[in-house]
């Protein structure tokens with residue numbers, strides 16, 4: 452209210468200042484007129500020389516009185532302008548933006564422009580009361596969440612805003628029926644009915660562990676005639692799916708007698724042919740133990756099929772045989788029936 456009055460009261464004082472100034476100016480003009488009249492009068496009566504002295508004296512007096520009056524007027528004007536600014540009749544406005552509750556306002560003179568914006572109301576919701584989106588003022592209370600209990604598949608949920616709390620309960624199945632067995636290579640599946648919601652639920656049965664079998668030789672070690680051993684490989688496979696679960700190298704340390712038996716076997720094989728059995732017999736005859744002789748026959752690297760061929764050849768060179776006779780002879784030498792038959796085949800019988 453007081454803001455509205457100020458401009459009009461300012462207007463009055465402006466008028467007042469102007470009036471005062473006008474009067475002063477009028478007064479000055481009046482006195483100028485008077486002194487010029489006096490000057491004219493003096494000019495007609497007095498001689499020129501005297502006139503000159505009198506004139507300068509009068510002009511000086513006049514000038515002094517003029518100067519005093521102009522000074523007074525200027526002082527009054529300055530005071531009036533000061534008062535006008537001091538009372539905010541004149542103002543270099545500094546506008547503050549309009550807000551929800553006030554229009555655009557000068558922070559110095561508080562003059563206003565336009566209208567206040569009014570609040571920008573947002574409705575109350577679960578977590579906030581009704582509030583102004585611009586200035587944040589709140590009215591009333593928040594609504595609060597409307598919680599709905601968790602189910603098998605959904606967590607506790609607010610019906611109004613959809614906010615959730617915790618986790619779903621998960622289905623409650625007591626009796627599972629296996630529809631597919633799990634193995635060590637594939638997961639299985641089971642089925643059941645949920646006690647809470649009645650839904651048929653399918654669940655994965657995790658893959659089973661492998662079933663390790665015994666260690667077995669995947670690649671035997673080899674020994675050359677000089678007694679140099681190349682390690683072999685042992686593996687442990689799953690009994691169910693056959694996957695190799697573990698593997699390791701293995702080797703042997705040869706005893707002196709094994710080493711000697713091996714050298715002897717190589718020696719024999721270099722000038723004659725033998726079956727596995729006849730080679731052992733020969734080495735035993737030489738004085739080696741059955742174990743050392745067997746070890747040497749096992750690791751001498753001979754191919755017994757090739758030995759059967761060579762043996763058949765040597766028999767055919769010294770005598771003539773029927774197929775059955777030759778096979779008999781080869782079996783007598785210790786070859787297996789397969790090896791003996793192969794020997795007979797190889798010489799065309």
Ligand SMILES: [Zn+2]
Nearest residue numbers: 542544557560
């Ligand atoms: Zn202002």
Ligand SMILES: [Zn+2]
Nearest residue numbers: 551570583586
């Ligand atoms: Zn507001």
Ligand SMILES: [Zn+2]
Nearest residue numbers: 577596609612
């Ligand atoms: Zn809610």
Ligand SMILES: [Zn+2]
Nearest residue numbers: 603622645648
């Ligand atoms: Zn359920």
Ligand SMILES: [Zn+2]
Nearest residue numbers: 635661689692
């Ligand atoms: Zn397996």
